[in-house]
Amino acid sequence: MAHFQTDTNYYLNPAAPGRFEGQVPDLPVEGEVPHHLKGAFFRIQPDPLFPRMTEEDVYFNGDGLLARFDFDNGQVRFTQRYVETDKLKLEKAAGRALFGRYRNPLTDDASVEGKIRGTGNTNPFVHGGTLYALKEDSPAIVMDPWTLETKGYTDFGGRMKGQTFSAHPKIDPVTGNMVSFGYGSSGPLTTDCTYMEVSPQGELLKEVWFKAPYYCMMHDFGVTQDYVIFPIAPMVSSWERLQANKPHFGFDKTLPVYLGVMPRQGDAKDIRWFKAPNQNACHVFNAWNEGTKIFFDVPVSRGNGLHFFPDLDGSPFNPMEALALPTRWIVDYASTGDEFKKVTRLSSMGGEFPRIDDRFQTFRHHHAWWLVADPSKPFTKGCGPGFANIGYKNMTNGYESVWWAGEEYHLQEPCFVPRSKDAPEGDGYLIVLADNLVANLTELVILDALAVEKGPVARVKLPFRLRSGLHGNWVDASQMPAA
Numbered sequence: 001m002a003h004f005q006t007d008t009n010y011y012l013n014p015a016a017p018g019r020f021e022g023q024v025p026d027l028p029v030e031g032e033v034p035h036h037l038k039g040a041f042f043r044i045q046p047d048p049l050f051p052r053m054t055e056e057d058v059y060f061n062g063d064g065l066l067a068r069f070d071f072d073n074g075q076v077r078f079t080q081r082y083v084e085t086d087k088l089k090l091e092k093a094a095g096r097a098l099f100g101r102y103r104n105p106l107t108d109d110a111s112v113e114g115k116i117r118g119t120g121n122t123n124p125f126v127h128g129g130t131l132y133a134l135k136e137d138s139p140a141i142v143m144d145p146w147t148l149e150t151k152g153y154t155d156f157g158g159r160m161k162g163q164t165f166s167a168h169p170k171i172d173p174v175t176g177n178m179v180s181f182g183y184g185s186s187g188p189l190t191t192d193c194t195y196m197e198v199s200p201q202g203e204l205l206k207e208v209w210f211k212a213p214y215y216c217m218m219h220d221f222g223v224t225q226d227y228v229i230f231p232i233a234p235m236v237s238s239w240e241r242l243q244a245n246k247p248h249f250g251f252d253k254t255l256p257v258y259l260g261v262m263p264r265q266g267d268a269k270d271i272r273w274f275k276a277p278n279q280n281a282c283h284v285f286n287a288w289n290e291g292t293k294i295f296f297d298v299p300v301s302r303g304n305g306l307h308f309f310p311d312l313d314g315s316p317f318n319p320m321e322a323l324a325l326p327t328r329w330i331v332d333y334a335s336t337g338d339e340f341k342k343v344t345r346l347s348s349m350g351g352e353f354p355r356i357d358d359r360f361q362t363f364r365h366h367h368a369w370w371l372v373a374d375p376s377k378p379f380t381k382g383c384g385p386g387f388a389n390i391g392y393k394n395m396t397n398g399y400e401s402v403w404w405a406g407e408e409y410h411l412q413e414p415c416f417v418p419r420s421k422d423a424p425e426g427d428g429y430l431i432v433l434a435d436n437l438v439a440n441l442t443e444l445v446i447l448d449a450l451a452v453e454k455g456p457v458a459r460v461k462l463p464f465r466l467r468s469g470l471h472g473n474w475v476d477a478s479q480m481p482a483a
């Protein structure tokens with residue numbers, strides 16, 4: 001009989017799938033939602049529609065379940081709908097799961113061999129009025145931003161030759177281009193990568209092919225006005241792992257970290273690979289350059305940060321080595337050596353899911369927020385310790401503050417919302433989904449972005465729990481296409 005596995009935490013409460021599509025027209029609010037906020041907050045969660053067909057899997061192997069919170073005049077409306085990937089359509093037709101473990105095609109039903117395995121479950125991203133559902137192992141999926149209807153995969157009119165499109169593109173505020181990359185670009189586990197730029201009109205302007213030093217989870221990257229930066233951290237894989245039915249990725253303590261730097265006007269031959277000792281990094285705050293000097297802010301952990309992708313050498317997961325600390329890596333494209341020029345720890349508040357005021361991407365940023373894990377805070381049994389805090393740092397004067405949501409809560413990635421389109425950097429709000437793991441309900445919490453320690457100005461209450469999501473983005477009403 002089909003069932004969600006009981007031998008893993010990833011499909012049990014509080015991580016049990018929601019499998020819910022629908023709309024809630026006017027969510028109850030505690031406090032007051034700023035009336036001038038008019039726009040949409042898109043967010044997405046991995047949420048398998050069908051019970052899994054494998055014995056074990058990682059948390060984020062789930063179909064993309066896309067949600068939009070509409071803000072208007074102090075009211076908030078919620079709409080949620082599945083991303084109808086090729087995968088999900090095949091499974092719906094069969095009435096059961098056909099695709100097996102996370103990024104392991106060897107575990108699939110024979111009937112779906114060669115089909116695109118993407119789930120579109122990582123990041124809903126709006127560029128040039130187009131909503132994309134993104135996942136790094138497959139092409140971008142075009143969605144209708146209003147109905148959340150799936151239009152399908154895009155190869156940008158045949159111009160994109162690579163097979164993958166990152167879930168973490170950036171928008172260059174000067175050109176308006178969406179700057180992105182792909183890895184595993186000529187097939188799973190290949191070291192082929194691409195760097196791409198897409199115009200606001202949706203035209204793929206360039207696709208530069210290059211090779212990574214080794215295959216790894218290239219989850220995020222950095223974009224400056226003049227360079228793109230590809231971090232290579234040793235979360236690796238191999239066909240042997242997949243044949244042995246191990247999780248796709250594992251952490252290799254023997255490999256160095258590389259930072260690949262390519263001039264945006266350059267080509268593969270222009271990439272310089274800077275090298276650092278073994279460590280781990282995943283998401284990126286931001287990057288910028290001053291001449292040939294490149295600044296790259298990223299949470300960095302000494303060891304493996306993801307317990308579900310175990311160390312290759314079999315050593316047990318080490319929570320202290322897993323804690324990522326905000327760090328600045330500096331390299332100089334014009335330098336003669338291949339070592340990092342400087343490494344600076346930016347904060348002792350460990351955590352992940354870093355965000356800035358996205359209007360300032362590619363330029364030096366002055367404000368940063370991230371989810372903080374603080375093991376010294378109490379937590380209700382079964383709830384943690386996890387991401388129960390929001391950390392803030394003023395990068396100009398060093399001021400730091402933190403808001404603790406409480407011992408029953410787990411927080412999801414924060415998203416900065418400017419007070420108005422032309423507000424100064426950092427002047428606005430932080431939207432955070434807060435899961436009360438005891439009540440089994442999710443709230444959308446609104447904080448003053450520069451005074452997070454004061455706690456929420458509003459709590460928008462959903463009548464159910466959302467599964468822990470991956471990423472979300474705010475889109476001002478003026479940037480939404482006509483319905």
Ligand SMILES: [Fe+2]
Nearest residue numbers: 219283470471
């Ligand atoms: Fe991510």
